[in-house]
Each structure stands twice: as C-alpha cells, then as structure tokens.
Amino acid sequence: MFFVDTIEVPGLGNRSYLAGGEHTAVAVDPPRDIDRVIAAAARRGVRIPYVVETHVHNDYVTGGLELARVTGAAYLVPAGARVSFRRVPVRDGDRTEIDGRLALRALATPGHTPHHTSYVLEEDGTAVAVFSGGSLLIGTVGRPDLVEPRLTEGLARAQHASARRLADELPEETAVLPTHGFGSFCSSAQASGSDTTIGREKAVNDALTRDVDTFVADLLAGLDDTPAYYVHMSPANTAGPAPVDLTPPARAAAGEIAERLAAGEWVVDLRNRVAFAEGHVSGSLNFEAAGQLATYLAWLIPWGKPVTLLAESAAQLADAQRELVRVGIDRPAAAATGTPADWVRDGETPASFPRATFADLAGKAAGAVVLDVRRAAERRAAGHVEGSVHIPIHTLPGRLAEVPAGEVWVHCAGGMRAAIAASLLDAAGRDVVAVDDSFDAAAEAGLPVRTAR
Known part of the structure; x- marks a missing residue:
C-alpha cells in the first residue's frame, strides 16, 4: 500500500506532497518551511531519501535544497534546469525506486517552464498518481508566460502537447496531483474542485478538449498580471535558497x-x-x-x-x-x-477610517470618488460601477497621485484588497471609506453597473 499526504500552502494557492510506503517516502515541491514536511514524515514513521522538484519555481522559494540537506536525501531536479548547486539531474523516463513496490517515473512535460517534469507514482508498475506540478492542473494548466516573453507562445503549445501526453500515457483513474491551481497566480485560470483524475480532465480541461490553435489563443488572451515578486523567485531557486530563520524578530516599542x-x-x-x-x-x-x-x-x-x-x-x-x-x-x-x-507614543491616539457597504455608497450624495482596485480581468468579467476610477491594487502604491481629489470610496470584489488600498490612501493623508462588501451587492444596491461589451 502507498500513501500520499497533501501539504497545503493556502496563502500561495499551492500544494506540496509526501508520498511513499511503509518505510520511505518522497517529498515533491516542498515549501520553504520544511519543518511541516519533516513533521508529516514523522507522523507516518518514514524517512525521506528523495526530494524532487517538478521545475524551478517562479512563485515561491523552495525548501527542496534545505530539506535534502537536513534529511540526507538525494535532490532530484530536472536536468534542463540551470541551477548553481549539486543535484541529481532527472531526464525523461528516469525511474526512482521509493519503497518496495513503489517507484517514481519522470515524464518530460515542458510548458510551464522549458524543463518542467512530471512524476508518475507507480505501484507494481501501474500508475496510481501523477505529480503534475505546473503542467496539467485541475481544469486548466500552468501559465506559460513566466520565463521569457519570447518563449510564451512556444511554451503554450508545449503545454498543450504535455497535457495530452499525460492523458494519452496514463490510465483514466490516475490521480492528478498538481502543485499549482488552488488560487496560485501560476495557474493560467482558476478552476473549482480540490481533486481530479486523468479521466475527468479529459472531459473538462481545455488542453484536452480543444485543438492546439484554439487552446493557445484562448490561453494567451486570458493571461492577467502576475505578482511583481515573481521575478525574484526563480533567481533565488536557481542559486539555492538559504536556510530559514523563524525565530522571533527584534521587538519594537x-x-x-x-x-x-x-x-x-x-x-x-x-x-x-x-x-x-x-x-x-x-x-x-x-x-x-x-x-x-x-x-x-x-x-x-x-x-x-x-x-x-x-x-x-x-x-x-x-x-x-x-x-x-x-x-x-x-x-x-x-x-x-x-x-x-x-x-502609538504617549499623547498620540490611533488613526481610523470608516467602513461601508455598496448600499451606503448608493445612498451617498453625488461627488464621491469611487476607486475600483480589482484586476482588469475581474473588472471586465463582472462589470464596474459607472464612473469609477480603475487602479488595480498592485499598481496603486505608484499611482496614488492619480486618485482624484475628494473622499475616496474604495472597493474590490470582497473587501480584503479594498482594506489594503484604504490603508495606503489613509497613510498618504487621503479621506477614505473602505467598502467592505461583495461586488455582487453593487447592482442590488441600485448602483449603475456597466459590463464589457
């Protein structure tokens, strides 16, 4: 028998995995705080002789190198990845024995990155799961535009071919276990569901139901902005991340x-x-x-x-x-x-600002500045309040001067990003109201909501 334990990283929309048998296990795409993986292995009573990466990650700093060092594990990284540390280079077709009847077979699945590799978990030679990293995700695929703009279309076409390779070579009941796709911006689209199989993906995944030209055109048209910090993740991972220090920071009065x-x-x-x-x-x-x-x-x-x-x-x-x-x-x-x-220092009082709903905004007299901080794709898909100013949250720190004069009512899709934006405006000395409400309530409140045509 085998096990697969999922290690959720919800803040980044990712998953890592620990998979193995009675005595040993492999860690797949581990997070940087490796104590979670070590604890999972301890609960299972297994050691970790292998740590594997599906690709050099663009959205987080990996814990793979440190986990391999701490556990003495072999560190398996796709051979095509240009890294600055010693590792075991993995090529298409390589097999790694994990625990008795279990083995891991590498399948080259370029697309998310040129060197991307998926790993098929086999029991007695039969595929039972595939760790698909940023290749085949739940209902979608990983983004092809995080490496180099000139490579994007070619990688998108490679994503289509890689998804089809997985679908063609693996049994329909094979569990698909991706790293991305649970809110991660590494996913080319956000799909619902927490588990899937090859068979289900054949029925619903655009990479498996559309021809390559249609798939690529739709994928590229739907790509939205990615977090600015992504540009720092791949260099950190190729250089080899340093061990983490989670001790409490210095206390500030x-x-x-x-x-x-x-x-x-x-x-x-x-x-x-x-x-x-x-x-x-x-x-x-x-x-x-x-x-x-x-x-x-x-x-x-x-x-x-x-x-x-x-x-x-x-x-x-x-x-x-x-x-x-x-x-x-x-x-x-x-x-x-x-x-x-x-x-706050003695004699000072905390600052504050009001919160409101879309109904409150609808009842306000004309003259309020309405600031929409959703991403462009969200605004197109869900519509926008007529007359609202659009500055996506990730661009707001550098565009505060573009917010018109007057009291600013700031909203997003649900309230969390509006609170970030309100704090930025408040810190800049602006009068602000944070709309802490679902955007669905805007039209219900009687506000004029325009949709893209």
Whole structure:
C-alpha cells in the first residue's frame, strides 16, 4: 500500500506532497518551511531519501535544497534546469525506486517552464498518481508566460502537447496531483474542485478538449498580471535558497515604530480589516494575516524594503513570518504585539477610517470618488460601477497621485484588497471609506453597473 499526504500552502494557492510506503517516502515541491514536511514524515514513521522538484519555481522559494540537506536525501531536479548547486539531474523516463513496490517515473512535460517534469507514482508498475506540478492542473494548466516573453507562445503549445501526453500515457483513474491551481497566480485560470483524475480532465480541461490553435489563443488572451515578486523567485531557486530563520524578530516599542515610519519603511498591521479601520498606527498598512498575506505584501512592497510587523499575538506574528519566508521576505526588521494603544507614543491616539457597504455608497450624495482596485480581468468579467476610477491594487502604491481629489470610496470584489488600498490612501493623508462588501451587492444596491461589451 502507498500513501500520499497533501501539504497545503493556502496563502500561495499551492500544494506540496509526501508520498511513499511503509518505510520511505518522497517529498515533491516542498515549501520553504520544511519543518511541516519533516513533521508529516514523522507522523507516518518514514524517512525521506528523495526530494524532487517538478521545475524551478517562479512563485515561491523552495525548501527542496534545505530539506535534502537536513534529511540526507538525494535532490532530484530536472536536468534542463540551470541551477548553481549539486543535484541529481532527472531526464525523461528516469525511474526512482521509493519503497518496495513503489517507484517514481519522470515524464518530460515542458510548458510551464522549458524543463518542467512530471512524476508518475507507480505501484507494481501501474500508475496510481501523477505529480503534475505546473503542467496539467485541475481544469486548466500552468501559465506559460513566466520565463521569457519570447518563449510564451512556444511554451503554450508545449503545454498543450504535455497535457495530452499525460492523458494519452496514463490510465483514466490516475490521480492528478498538481502543485499549482488552488488560487496560485501560476495557474493560467482558476478552476473549482480540490481533486481530479486523468479521466475527468479529459472531459473538462481545455488542453484536452480543444485543438492546439484554439487552446493557445484562448490561453494567451486570458493571461492577467502576475505578482511583481515573481521575478525574484526563480533567481533565488536557481542559486539555492538559504536556510530559514523563524525565530522571533527584534521587538519594537512605540518610539521605534514611529522612527521606522518616518524613515519611509513599511509598518504592516496584520490584524483583520475591521479592527484596523477602527484604530491603527497612523501611516501603517493593513495586510490581513488571515488573507493572502504573502502574495499581496510581496507584490506591493518595494523589494528589499525593511518591514515591521504589528500583530495581535505572538502566534499571529509567527504565522506571518512563516508565510513571508515562502516568498523571500526572510526577516522582519522588527515587530510588536498587542493593540494600537501599545504601538502609538504617549499623547498620540490611533488613526481610523470608516467602513461601508455598496448600499451606503448608493445612498451617498453625488461627488464621491469611487476607486475600483480589482484586476482588469475581474473588472471586465463582472462589470464596474459607472464612473469609477480603475487602479488595480498592485499598481496603486505608484499611482496614488492619480486618485482624484475628494473622499475616496474604495472597493474590490470582497473587501480584503479594498482594506489594503484604504490603508495606503489613509497613510498618504487621503479621506477614505473602505467598502467592505461583495461586488455582487453593487447592482442590488441600485448602483449603475456597466459590463464589457
């Protein structure tokens, strides 16, 4: 018998896997905080003699090199990946014995990257699962545009061929276990569902139901912006990431927090958006710990800028550190826990701004600036409030001067990104109202919603 344990990385929309038998297991595309993988192996009572990568990742810093070092495992990386560390190069057709009746067979599946490799888990020579990385995902495929613009169309065509290779060579009951596709921006589209098989994908996946020209045209037309920090992930992974340090950062008192803000550093409040709106350190920014913290903070912050974290508790702070090391924000400059009353200097009071719904916006007299911070594809698909200003959240830090004068009512699709945008505007001295509501409620409230034609 074999097992496959899924290690969820929900903040990045990814999964890693530990798969094996009675005594040994292989770790696939491990996250940078490798203690989670080691703990999973300990629960199973197995050792990890092999760590494998499906590709050099563009969306997170891998834990593969460090996990191999700590466990003494062989580190299997596609032979075509140009890396600066010693590894076992994997080529199409290579087989690795895992545990008695279990083996891992490499299948070249270029498309997400030129060197992308999937791994078929076989029991007694029969395929039972495929670790498809960024190739065949649930209902879609991985993006082909993260390597080099001139390669994008060719990689898109390779994605189509690779998906079909998997579908042609594997039994329909084979479980498809991708790394991306659970909210990751490495996915070319977002599909529903948490599990799938080759047979199901044959029925629903565009790569398997459309001809190559139609598939490529639709895929390329649907690609949206990717997080800015992606450009730093592949270089970190090809160089070989350093071990992580998850020890608590230096503690900052109120005076130091003020000094860091005055120096232009980022002070990030991890509390939920309701608590932040009610009271926060003036100039601080709100990235909820429970949201997509790593994705949006790493996307918006100037790369390398010092960041101080403000948290309700030591546990919230520790969780945030763990999220951030996965995208290369290794050590906060400082941190503090408690409440805004603990973080402002004596004699100062916390800042605040109001929250509202779309019904509140509909009832307001004319003259409000409505700022839509959704991505362009979302705005096209769901429509927009007539007269609203569109500045996607990931471009807002550099475009604050483009927001018209007046009170700004800022919204997104659900409220989390609106809170980030509201904090950016508040820190810039603007009067802001955070619309904490589903965009579906805009038309229901009577606001004029225009859709693309």
